[in-house]
Amino acid sequence: MPNPSIKDEELYEKLRDEGNSPEKAARISNAAARDGRKKVGKRGGNAEDYEERTVGELRDRAKELGIEGVSKLRKGELIDRLRNH
Structure with missing residues (x-):
């Protein structure tokens, strides 16, 4: 359905x-x-790569998207969560 x-x-x-x-x-x-x-x-294509962002910026982006449980993640893990949200 x-x-x-x-x-x-x-x-x-x-x-x-x-x-x-x-x-x-x-x-x-x-x-x-x-x-x-x-x-x-x-649309899109103007944002910088996640790899070039700081961990703080990545956490802020995760918060914007409503992704929870990112406070203790390392940079690579944050990037993975953001890309697979």
């Missing part, structure tokens, strides 16, 4: 098959349904 909160089910399933989290796949597929896939594909 399709999820009514997912606006582009086909794209959502493709993103999930690629390994994206349910939250990330939903955000991208709903934005694509709202604004068009071509426009969504052009």
Whole structure:
């Protein structure tokens, strides 16, 4: 049964098959349904690499995304959690 909160089910399933989290796949597929896939594909690309950020900056980003339990993680672990959220 399709999820009514997912606006582009086909794209959502493709993103999930690629390994994206349910939250990330939903955000991208709903934005694509709202604004068009071509426009969504052009967004982003201006942020610096996680490797170039400090641990404090990575923790702040995790907090913005609602990721819990990051206060004792090392930099590599933080990056992994951020990328796989």
